[in-house]
Structure formats: C-alpha cells, structure tokens
C-alpha cells in the first residue's frame with residue numbers, strides 16, 4: 001500500500017496543494033461527510049453573498065435589482081462553460097437537470113424528424129430514462145436501451161452496435177451515477193455522429209470533478225447539476241449546453257417570456273432568442289444562481305485539472321483500503337480499478353448496504369450515500385475531503401462490518 005498508516009495519509013494532506021480550500025467551506029471534522037457527490041458542502045462565501053443579496057438587493061433594491069439579476073443565467077453559464085471546455089454563450093443556468101434534459105432532447109428530436117430511434121443506457125440515472133420514455137411515448141418513437149457492464153460501463157464498439165442510421169439522439173451520462181465509471185465521451189460522440197445522430201451528455205457527475213472538453217469532442221448538447229461538485233446547494237438550478245452552431249437550428253419546446261428575443265416588448269407571438277438565451281422559459285431562481293456563481297467560481301479558482309489530480313489520488317487510497325480491509329469481509333468493488341476510468345466517488349457493494357449505511361451515520365460518524373439495492377457510494381470531493389478522511393471512513397466501515405451486528409435499519413425515505 002502507498003498509504004499504510006494514518007500518518008502516511010496525513011503526510012499526503014500536508015503535501016496537498018488544494019488543502020487550503022477546505023477552509024473555504026463550512027466544515028467540521030466530524031462526522032466525515034462522504035456524500036458530496038449527492039449534495040456538496042456549503043462554501044463560506046455563499047452564506048455571506050446570499051445574506052447580502054437578500055438584505056440589500058432584494059430588501060432595499062427591490063424590483064430595481066432585476067437590472068443585475070437578469071443576466072445571472074448567462075453569467076453563471078459562462079463560468080460553467082469554462083469548466084467543461086465550452087465557449088461563452090454556449091451554457092445557460094436554468095431549471096432542473098430533468099427539465100433541461102427534456103428541453104434539449106425534444107429540440108434534438110425535432111431537428112431529426114425522419115429518424116425514429118432514441119438510444120440510451122438502460123442503467124442510466126432514472127430521471128434521464130423517464131424523460132426519454134415520456135418523449136418516445138408521446139412521439140411514437142423507439143427507445144432503444146443498451147446494457148453495459150455495471151462496473152466498467154459501456155464499451156464503445158458494443159454501444160455503437162445500438163446506433164443505426166435511423167437514430168435521432170443518443171443520451172448518456174459521462175460519469176455513471178452508480179459505479180463512477182467514465183464513458184469515452186469523445187469516441188462515443190464520434191460514433192453517434194457517424195450515423196448522423198445528435199448526442200446529449202449528462203455531466204452531473206463530471207462538472208467540477210472530471211475534466212470535460214465538449215468543444216474538442218464535438219459534443220452537441222449537455223446538461224448537469226450544480227448541487228453536487230459545484231456546491232451550489234439543494235435545488236440549485238442546473239445548466240444546459242448547446243453547441244453554438246446548433247443554436248439557431250434547435251428550438252426547445254417550453255416557450256416562455258424569458259426565451260423571447262425582445263422579452264420586454266410584451267407584444268407579438270413567440271420569437272425566441274436565437275442564442276443560448278432561447279433555452280430559458282420563466283423567471284430564474286436568483287438565490288440559487290448566486291449560490292451557483294460562488295460554487296462554480298471556487299472550482300474555477302482551484303482548477304479542474306488540480307481537482308482531478310487530487311480526486312484520483314483520493315480514490316486510489318480508498319481502493320487500497322478496500323482491498324486490504326473490505327474485500328476480505330465480503331464487500332465487492334463497484335467502481336473501475338483503473339484510475340483513469342473512475343470519477344469522483346467509489347462504490348462498494350454489500351448485501352447489507354442499507355443497514356451498513358444507516359449504522360455508519362448513526363454510530364460511526366460517517367455520512368455515505370446509498371443506492372438501492374446494495375451500493376454504498378463514498379464521495380470524495382477534493383476541495384474539502386482529506387486523505388485522513390478516506391482512511392478513517394474506510395477503517396470505521398471495516399470495524400462496523402467486523403462487528404457483525406448490523407441492526408435492521410428503518411425503511412428509507414430519501415437518499
């Protein structure tokens with residue numbers, strides 16, 4: 001093991017160039033929070049910024065503050081564009097990931113009227129599949145679901161077999177929400193383009209943690225959450241990316257005044273903004289956007305490449321601890337072993353996963369994230385997770401599993 005004691009984990013923290021970022025978050029040493037891949041921590045600056053926006057901009061400035069608020073969706077979009085290899089004017093922050101997926105998928109299907117097939121991953125995050133099921137049913141299209149290895153993710157050639165000349169759209173997650181496997185975004189995009197399909201990537205588990213270059217990969221469309229690795233808070237608005245060359249051609253289906261070219265003209269029929277602004281519909285959630293601005297700026301300050309370097313090292317330590325401690329206790333690794341193919345979280349599987357998660361939270365001071373039926377997801381966001389956190393959390397999981405007394409947990413209500 002490269003890390004064979006708590007002291008050697010602490011030595012990695014001492015040499016960590018991102019160590020100072022931890023103080024930029026509201027953070028306690030206990031419990032050890034490993035669910036940042038679900039809901040990121042609160043940046044210190046967010047509380048102050050929100051208090052100022054509420055007291056001054058809303059409390060005093062009132063409706064006049066829309067002068068600055070109105071551009072937040074594109075300003076924050078431009079900030080996120082810089083994190084995914086897009087250009088200014090290609091990303092907007094609006095609505096939820098689910099709604100953005102619906103809007104962009106609908107627009108893509110409208111742009112390919114003769115093609116009758118949507119291709120998607122049978123094991124993708126449920127909301128993505130549900131949106132596509134609904135679209136396929138409403139338009140009488142075929143939803144062709146491919147299956148892939150649950151740990152390694154899709155192989156490019158096997159996936160390409162699902163694509164046919166009548167494919168309108170391929171929808172996939174770049175980083176698998178369950179295993180953390182990274183899909184080969186550029187190669188898959190190229191294969192979809194070879195049959196003239198458009199491609200829509202869900203970057204929810206990539207943005208702010210795994211480098212993405214949508215421009216060099218020729219990505220058409222993308223969506224993603226801001227409340228995970230961008231730390232924008234519960235229910236913060238999502239982002240939507242539309243390649244600039246596609247913007248004049250694509251029309252999203254939920255027409256509203258925020259998508260209108262002359263929003264305050266107040267007359268005439270719908271004449272959408274030909275740019276990324278046309279992706280909007282109604283009044284933007286200002287407080288969520290302010291939080292997303294702070295969160296995305298923190299990620300930009302640290303740099304996605306530096307974040308990725310630390311992230312790979314954190315999950316590598318976790319894999320070493322897993323092999324030494326958990327594998328002998330009947331756990332299996334639910335994430336790729338190859339660090340280049342692994343995202344920001346590690347999944348360990350166990351038949352009593354929910355009971356173990358519950359006990360970890362209640363008794364061991366570790367907050368993981370559970371996914372039915374048997375996955376414990378351990379998220380290690382590099383901006384605030386230390387190497388000693390990884391060591392301690394896996395050590396506590398080992399101790400708990402060794403005790404053999406996992407209580408029957410209450411039924412689950414949320415994540």
Ligand SMILES: Cc1ncc(COP(=O)(O)O)c(C=O)c1O
Nearest residue numbers: 096097098099125173177202204
């Ligand atoms: C891959 C993926 N897509 C979408 C979502 C959620 O979308 P929404 O913010 O619309 O609930 C999640 C949530 O965890 C996710 O993991």
